[in-house]
Amino acid sequence: MPVVDLTGAVVLGAALLLTAVVAWWLRTRSGAVRTTGGATVREVEVLRGLGVRPEDADLTVVQFATAFCAPCRATKARLTQLQTRHPGLAAVHVDAESELDAVRALDVRRTPTLFYLDRSGALLGRSSGAPRPDELAALVAAHAPAQGHV
Amino acid sequence: MTPPRQVDVRGPRFGAWVTTVVLAVVLLTGSGWLLAAQAVVFAVGAFAGLRHAPYGVLFRTLVAPRLGPVRETEDEAPPRFAQLVGFGFALVGTLGYLTGAPVVGAVATGLALVAALLNAAVGFCLGCELYLIVRRARPARSH
Structure with missing residues (x-):
């Protein structure tokens, strides 16, 4: 023994x-949403460089994902589901691996990392890890009203 | 182009539990050869695909028939990448144990055990999370 x-x-x-x-x-x-205080202009410019157009929607959610990221798929599905009730919600999915310059500029370390922009182009916050369903739903409801409540 | 291969989500979770137990036994016995065997198991899953992974085969033949129908499937890429990360740790650990550096062996095994147990218990894929950090550390490709 x-x-x-x-x-x-x-x-x-x-x-x-x-x-x-x-x-x-x-x-x-x-997955908790952190509000990004201070200088966020540069971050918004980086996101615009990826083709993000916040003025086209009440709330634009930008998700950085990779092929190896199972929670990214779940988050994408959740956003698609929320879009059916919130027409003012736009979701942009970025392949982090093919946009490494933006990943470095925005200091994205994990996937999924999400950025939340309002129509004025202001960065409302960011989150890393799959967002909490209730927090995400509340954030969407607060900025992109549900259909029928406009 | 073949569509991405899908696996029953319960397969990798089961494999992670078996891996956790094997790695715990490695730590308690200090057996470099058992860790070498686990490294081979990781390598098969990572390089040949999850359908050939030994614990996956075990799951399909012995466990799945008792669990009922497949409810959820996932792309095999994330769990397959996790096997590659596990292989890396197991390789370092095996070299540590077999070349007379048991502390290196134990620490590498311990880190692999953390990753396997997180995957088994809460479904969190550490290798998948670390992927981007490793990837972004490399110099940018010229466009």
Whole structure:
């Protein structure tokens, strides 16, 4: 009967603890919309450079995605679903890998990362990780009224 | 162009649980050879495709028939990329254990275990998240 490897046992304990911390962080923090105070003009210009036209919709959501990103697909589907009830919502999907200059300029680290722009072209906020469904729905409802409530 | 290959979402989740258990046993026994075997399992999934991945085959033949019909499928690209990331960690860990650097072996195994357990328990794909950070660190391609 081999003796338990002490180093390995310590590492296993640390790995389980680290997993719990990351899982907690994902549950509580990931995907939350952060308002971007201060100088956001440059960021909006970078987004415009990708063909984003915020003046065409009440709320424009720009999603940076990669082929390896399962939550991006779920988020895209959720946005498409929201668009049926909120005609003022526009969604732009950017392949992060083919727009690496923009990814660096906007400091996009994770996918999905989303940017939220109102009709005036102001950046309302950004979020990393799949957005929380209720928070996303509330943000959309606040800026792009549901059909029939206009 | 062939359409992207789809897999039952429960397959990679099951594989992640098996991987977690195997990696925990590697840590507790300090067995470089067991980690080498897991590295081969990762390599098959990453390079030959998930339909050949050993734990995927195990899932389809033994587990799936008891679970009922497939409810949800996903593109195999994200979980396949995760296998590649797992292979990287397992390779480093195996070299560590087998060349007399057990701390390197244990730390690499521990990191792979974190990724596997996150995938198994909360469906989070760490390799997929890290992909863009790795990709953007490289110099921009000329257009």
